[in-house]
Amino acid sequence: MAKPRSAAGATPRFAETSAGRMQETVTQNLxxxxxxxxxxxxxxxxxxxxxxxxIEEAEKSLVRLVGREAIQGxxxxxxxxxxxxxxxAALRLGCQRLLAVDLDPRCVETTRGMLQFHAARARWExxxxxxxxxxxxxxxxxxxxxxxxxLHHTGAMHKAIGVASKLVASGGLLALGLYGKTPFCGxxxxxxxxxxxxAGWVQTAIRGAYLSLFRLRLALxxxxxxxxxxxxxxxxxxxxxxxxxxxxxxxPYESISPREAVRYLRELGFEPVRSFVYPCIxxxxxxxxxYCFTKPLPKSSSAALxxxxxxxxxV
Numbered sequence: 001m002a003k004p005r006s007a008a009g010a011t012p013r014f015a016e017t018s019a020g021r022m023q024e025t026v027t028q029n030l031x032x033x034x035x036x037x038x039x040x041x042x043x044x045x046x047x048x049x050x051x052x053x054x055i056e057e058a059e060k061s062l063v064r065l066v067g068r069e070a071i072q073g074x075x076x077x078x079x080x081x082x083x084x085x086x087x088x089a090a091l092r093l094g095c096q097r098l099l100a101v102d103l104d105p106r107c108v109e110t111t112r113g114m115l116q117f118h119a120a121r122a123r124w125e126x127x128x129x130x131x132x133x134x135x136x137x138x139x140x141x142x143x144x145x146x147x148x149x150x151l152h153h154t155g156a157m158h159k160a161i162g163v164a165s166k167l168v169a170s171g172g173l174l175a176l177g178l179y180g181k182t183p184f185c186g187x188x189x190x191x192x193x194x195x196x197x198x199a200g201w202v203q204t205a206i207r208g209a210y211l212s213l214f215r216l217r218l219a220l221x222x223x224x225x226x227x228x229x230x231x232x233x234x235x236x237x238x239x240x241x242x243x244x245x246x247x248x249x250x251x252p253y254e255s256i257s258p259r260e261a262v263r264y265l266r267e268l269g270f271e272p273v274r275s276f277v278y279p280c281i282x283x284x285x286x287x288x289x290x291y292c293f294t295k296p297l298p299k300s301s302s303a304a305l306x307x308x309x310x311x312x313x314x315v
Contacts, residue, residue, distance in 0.1 A: 037153070037196040037249040040106025043083040046242040047110045050085055054237035055118070058089035061236040065274070065292050066144055066175050071095050074143035077167055079131050080150025084111030085237055087126075090146070091119040098124040099139060101131070131160050134167060141169040148177030149288050155252040158264065165268045168295045174270060179255040180289045182282025192251040206248060213284060214244075247285050258289060265293045 062071065072094035078087045081100035084107075091098055100111050108128040115124050131147075131154060145168045151160040161176070168174050179185075195206055215225050232240040256264075258277050265272070270293035277289045 037192070037251045038104070038106075039082065039153075039246065039250075040102075040104035040110070042242055042245050042249075044106050044110045046239055047083040047085075047114060049239055049242075050083065050088075050114065050237070054085065054233050055088055055092065057234055057237035058085045059093055062086065062089050062093060062146075065276070065290050066146070066173055068093060070144060070173055075099075075140075075169075077101070077139075077142040077145045079134070079145065079147035079164055080107075080153075081111045081126065082107050082150075084114030084126075086146065086148065087111055087124065088114055088118045090144075091115070091122045091124060095144075096123065098122070099142070100124065100126045101129050101134065103128070103130045130154075131163055132156075134163060136166055139167065141167055141172070143169055143172045144175065145172070146175045148175070148290070149179075149246075151176065152179045152254045152256070153250050153252055157254040157256065161264065162268060165265070165270065165295070168270075170295055171297045172295050173273065174265070174291075174293045174295065176261075176291045176293075177288035178261060178291070179253070180278060180280070180282075180286050181255040181257040181260075182280060182286050184282040185253075185255045185286075188282070188285065189251075189253045192249060192253045195249045196251040203245075203249070207244060210244065210248060210284075217284060255286065258291075261289070261291055265291070270295055 071090055073096045076087075076090045076095040076098045078090065078098065078100040081087050081102045084100065087098055087100040100108075100115070102108050102111065105128045108126055112126045115122070115126065131151065145164050147164055151157050151164065154160040157178070164176075165174055191206075195203055198206070218225050218228060229240050232238060232243075258275065262272055262275075273292040273294050275289065275291045278287050280286055
């Protein structure tokens with residue numbers, strides 16, 4: 001029996017239904033922790049190292065990227081809160097209200113513990129939810145939406161950025177840390193897929209090999225590994241070994257060039273404020289390029305503000 005076709009020889013309806021189901025399955029997979037590297041245990045272990053000096057470094061990082069005045073007295077959304085370090089930093093910088101979210105329940109548990117210890121009296125909430133489930137109709141919009149080193153691990157980075165952008169209030173800021181694109185991204189994607197699914201002893205072997213190469217690179221540059229390890233906390237309050245595990249296993253994995261990032265955010269209606277880009281060949285991996293974008297006020301709102309400042313009446 002011939003399969004029915006729609007007008008003009010279009011795709012059969014049953015194929016449309018199949019495609020719809022396929023898209024639904026793909027979207028559902030992005031909401032399931034099993035399709036992602038298990039970051040929760042790594043950040044739970046790292047959280048035990050968090051002390052005053054690491055919190056201070058996190059605060060410096062936030063001020064550098066977002067600005068202290070943009071956080072004080074404002075609302076703040078931390079997408080992919082991980083250890084909770086930057087949620088704590090935002091509250092200590094004067095954030096008026098904070099929502100921290102993560103797909104991994106262990107990260108949510110760790111962040112709650114951090115906030116209860118360091119910011120018990122502040123206004124905060126912590127939820128176990130995927131970025132793809134965040135809706136302004138349910139959670140509202142925020143003056144600052146912050147997601148550092150997270151959205152490139154969702155399996156649909158551009159879609160995740162789009163969702164995050166809708167959560168920014170007019171006049172607010174979107175702060176992102178995204179892996180920069182390098183010639184070796186394809187190879188690293190394969191490594192991360194293998195590492196994230198490997199047995200513990202295999203992961204240990206891969207870390208050992210990577211660490212040996214890392215030490216060799218430092219030696220060739222005349223740098224001390226011990227000093228690098230001891231001072232690593234100055235990089236956003238992080239820890240070398242936990243960052244290494246995060247890098248080797250961070251799957252899904254995507255990357256983006258600065259030009260692509262700016263172009264895409266402009267398509268979403270944002271304008272760049274500042275960025276910190278770290279070009280590299282990527283042989284031993286790549287760090288996150290940092291971006292801060294603003295969502296301009298609607299023209300009518302801008303006109304009203306200008307008129308108010310000058311004493312004019314807008315009609």
